[in-house]
Amino acid sequence: MMRGSGASKDGGAMVTVADIIALPAFTRVEPIAPCEGAERREVRNVGILDCPPDYNEYSVYKPGELILTNLGFAYGNPDLAEKSLLAMMRRDVAAIAIKTVYEPPISDAVRAASEACGVPLYLYDGAYHETVAYQSLALIQRDRDELDKGRALDELMVAHDGDRVRMRLSSLVGVTGSKLQCFAFALRAGDTCSFYAMLDSVSLAMAGGGGLRKEFPAIESVGVCRYREHILAFVSYSSANEEERSAAEERCLAVAAQEAGLYGGASETMHLSDGDLAIRQALAAVASAQRQGRRLVRWADLHLASFAIAARxxxxxxxxxxLHRSKLAAYDEGHGTELVRTAEALVGRHGDVKAVADELHQHPNTVRYRMRKMKAVLGIAREDDKALVNLLSLVFLPDLAIG
Structure with a gap:
């Protein structure tokens, strides 16, 4: 019985069944029964099944493993094949891939169990189990390495240090140069495409063969890595003139926008020492792209919403x-008033008392009375209404709708 080394990880494994069956070792893969969410199941390890469940009901196999077998040990016995597959599904393995060497018998009971318990079964043609296991474990190790990069990027963004940011980005993704732009990509909701297939696609489009660098000398380096559930691409620019750098940036944005199956977000171009800010901008932009269903959003596109994100x-x-919000809320709670709701409406209507009155179905004088009360509660009773609206705009800025 051959099994791979343990590959469990803390903090969100990203290798899925879709990633595994997309490996070149598989030439044809056919699902045996419908199984909702099959390709999104996480794969933590790989095991080769070459014996019946006589010893401890396969206790050596762990949940989350991808199981490879040809059922050769069953010698064509349909009862033994059924018993083995049902026992393996009870282990809650990630999936079972059966190589079509001996025309393996798959019973109706096995198909029903697969659909019921959510453990997918596949018939496949392709390489020997050892080759499939080798490629799968290599991918799991790659995932672990990418996760380590993600942790390193987390550390970068905890406390800003320009020199440290520059050195860490250089060591993680190989970017150099004086200016940097970050692109963040996220899979479209419900897309079962392999995450790592998309990572390779972005790498090929942005960095493959030095295409962008050959086309635009202003591009000094390009690096791509995984960050949590996102793909990050870093493009650094040399100290070229502004016209050359701008043309290169527009080309990178066009390449990013063409990535099918992905939402994209692009940061502004900034100094390499501010790379941590570029990452934050790109992540905020791609989140907005996901909410709006847009292919690509730039940080500059967010306008006022960018300030709300920064404030948060x-x-x-x-x-x-x-502090200011709680004062208004406490007064409302103690007096049954609606100062918070009125304040939010004032911010949303840019201080237009009549528009606020219409929205709240109140008389304008009622709104003005509430404004006087707000100023008293906030300790600015002598300020005019414009000063109050300016203050409220800052107080409620983090609540601004952003997409």
Whole structure:
């Protein structure tokens, strides 16, 4: 009985059944029974099944493993094949791939169990089990390495240090140069395509064969890696003139927008030492692209929403916002008023009292009375209405709808 080394990971494994069956060792893969979410199941290890479940009901195999077999040990015995496959499904393995060497017998009971318990079964043609296992375990190791890069990027963004950012990005993704732009990609919802197939596609489009670099000398380096559930591409620019760098940037954006099956977000171009900010911008932009169903969103496209996003990531700003908000909320709770709701409407209507009154179905004088009350509660009773609206715009900035 051959099994791969343990490949369990902390923090969100990304290798899925879709990733595995997309490997070149598989030449044809056919699902045996419908199984919802089959290709999204995580694969933590690989095992080769070459014996019946006589010893401890296959306890040596662990949940999350991809099982490879040709059922040769059953010698064409349909009862033994059925018993073995049902026992393996009870282990909650990730999937079972059966090589079509001996025309393996698959019973109706096995098909029904696969559909019921969610463990997919596949018939496949392709390489020997050892080759499939080798490629699968190599992918799992690659995933582990990419996860390590993600942790390193997390550390980068905890506390900004320009020199450290520059050196770490150079070591992680090989980017150099004076200016940097980050692109973030996310799979479209419900897309069962292999994450790593998309990672390779982005790598080929952005960095493969030095195509962009050959076309635009202003591009000094390109690096691609995984960051959590995203793909990040880093494009660095040399100290070329602004016209050359702008043309190269537009070409990169066009390439990014062509990636089928992906949402994209692009940061602004900034100094390499501010690469952590570029990552944050790209991630915020791709999140907006997902919400809006747009192929690609640039950080600059977010306009006012970019300030809302920035505010949410600043603890001091959020503390000041919560302080003022809590004063209004506490007054509402104690007096049965609607100062918070009115304040939000004032921000949304840019201080237009009549528009706020229409929205709240109140008389404009009622809105003005509430504004006076807000100023008293917030300790700015002597300020004019414009100053109040300016303050409320900052207090409620983190709540701004962004897509």
């Amino acid at each position: 990531h600043d603890r001091l700003f959020m503390s000041a916002s919560e």
